[in-house]
Amino acid sequence: MDIVYIDTNEALALSCDTIRMSKTICIDTEFHRETTYYAELALIQISDGEYTCCIDPLPITDFTPFLALLTNPNITKVLHACGQDLEIFNHQFNTLPSPVFDTQIAAGLLGYGDQIGYAALIHKELNIDIDKSQSRTDWLKRPLNKDQIRYAASDVYYLAKAYPKMVDQLKSLNRLEWLQGDFSELCMPAKYKVDTNNIWKKVKGNQKLHGLQLATLQALAAWREEMAQQRNRPRRRIIPDDALVDIARLKPDSAEKIKKLRTLNKTRLSSEDADQILQRLNNSLRISKEHWPKQVKRHKLNMREEALVDALMALLRLKAHEHRITPLNLASRKALESLLQGNTDIPLMQGWRYTHAGQVIEQFLDGKSFLQLVSGELQLQVEGK
Numbered sequence: 001m002d003i004v005y006i007d008t009n010e011a012l013a014l015s016c017d018t019i020r021m022s023k024t025i026c027i028d029t030e031f032h033r034e035t036t037y038y039a040e041l042a043l044i045q046i047s048d049g050e051y052t053c054c055i056d057p058l059p060i061t062d063f064t065p066f067l068a069l070l071t072n073p074n075i076t077k078v079l080h081a082c083g084q085d086l087e088i089f090n091h092q093f094n095t096l097p098s099p100v101f102d103t104q105i106a107a108g109l110l111g112y113g114d115q116i117g118y119a120a121l122i123h124k125e126l127n128i129d130i131d132k133s134q135s136r137t138d139w140l141k142r143p144l145n146k147d148q149i150r151y152a153a154s155d156v157y158y159l160a161k162a163y164p165k166m167v168d169q170l171k172s173l174n175r176l177e178w179l180q181g182d183f184s185e186l187c188m189p190a191k192y193k194v195d196t197n198n199i200w201k202k203v204k205g206n207q208k209l210h211g212l213q214l215a216t217l218q219a220l221a222a223w224r225e226e227m228a229q230q231r232n233r234p235r236r237r238i239i240p241d242d243a244l245v246d247i248a249r250l251k252p253d254s255a256e257k258i259k260k261l262r263t264l265n266k267t268r269l270s271s272e273d274a275d276q277i278l279q280r281l282n283n284s285l286r287i288s289k290e291h292w293p294k295q296v297k298r299h300k301l302n303m304r305e306e307a308l309v310d311a312l313m314a315l316l317r318l319k320a321h322e323h324r325i326t327p328l329n330l331a332s333r334k335a336l337e338s339l340l341q342g343n344t345d346i347p348l349m350q351g352w353r354y355t356h357a358g359q360v361i362e363q364f365l366d367g368k369s370f371l372q373l374v375s376g377e378l379q380l381q382v383e384g385k
Helices: 009-019 064-071 083-093 103-108 118-126 146-172 174-187 212-233 241-250 255-259 271-284 305-324 331-338 350-364
Strands: 002-006 024-032 040-047 050-054 076-079 098-104 371-376 377-381
Touching: 002 009, 009 050, 009 103, 024 083, 024 146, 040 146, 050 146, 064 083, 076 146, 098 103, 098 174, 103 118, 103 146, 103 174, 103 371, 118 146, 146 174, 174 350, 212 241, 212 271, 255 271, 305 331, 305 350, 305 371, 305 377, 350 371, 350 377
Parallel strands: 002 050, 024 076, 076 098
Antiparallel strands: 024 040, 040 050, 371 377
16 A cells, blocks of 8 residues: 655645545545544545545645545545544635545444444455554654554555445445435535534433522533634633533522532633623523423333334344344334324434335335234234235
8 A cells, every 4th residue: 555645735735636536535534633623634535446635734824625525525435433533624725525425324234233333334345453552642743653643644545445335235235325415415515514403402410400400401502612712722621511401400609609500610711701601691591481491302102012012023133134224224212102192303314224124114104004923923014005
């Protein structure tokens, strides 16, 4: 494997020109996120199977040639578990690659499980064991040595070898088209935009609150998210979850009382931050009741409802077995419980999952089909057939 290391604008332009006629390029990134809100991009790897390069983004100032590759509609961009990579591109370059192909998602339709790792995928497709000796590398530290560069480049080099094999298998199963909806969704900028008005739902302990307390938590969590973004620091380092819940519950009436909360003992909260929190707190107290956020009411399932979920899981397993994939590729038990309580906004009821399993679940719930034991095997029977 020959690897080109790129650390100048000129070299980047030349490299992108070399690869721009490829129909497919595999992309990966190395990044750090331990002490920041946004991931710090440290390396970009690209390969079409013949030409492989590692782009050092730290000294480069003009990414125009690279962005042209990302947005070229004639080049399929292949990534593995691409969520964080696309989030980085969206934030750093205000650009998302399109079209994309995520090999982790595709692997699910080949029966490899719902979230297979890169090394396991390469072993299955190429019977090659990936060297993981550099997995704890500080990718922001320079210079990178030859072993580190080779390790990073191998992630895209072998992916470029595995991708055609996966496509051939998907075509033979007539499943390549199934993936288009999933892949198109990955290219939507809204997917990577944080909704600050609903970020309170991710605050641990929010379930303990209700009514006006939730309105306060909503305001405080939005403030924390804004500060984390502005300062590029993890939200937990601005103020921890348990402190947000305490403030929403206790409603201290001064900045000093906020700073003295026990849940803030390990957090250096500045006077300015305490004042801002108090202001958001006071503002939330004036929110009218009809605008208070509400917890999603989900009752605990009774025995009959649990039995119905069991039946739906049996249906799901039958459909998964039919397509030689895992049930989790279709839906989780939690998703089925949510469906029973009226939430139809789940992947099972969309795209290929709906076509090949969701419709069956729908028919069963409408009483148009039933499960029957035939010669010792559980089978789905459709009414009237």
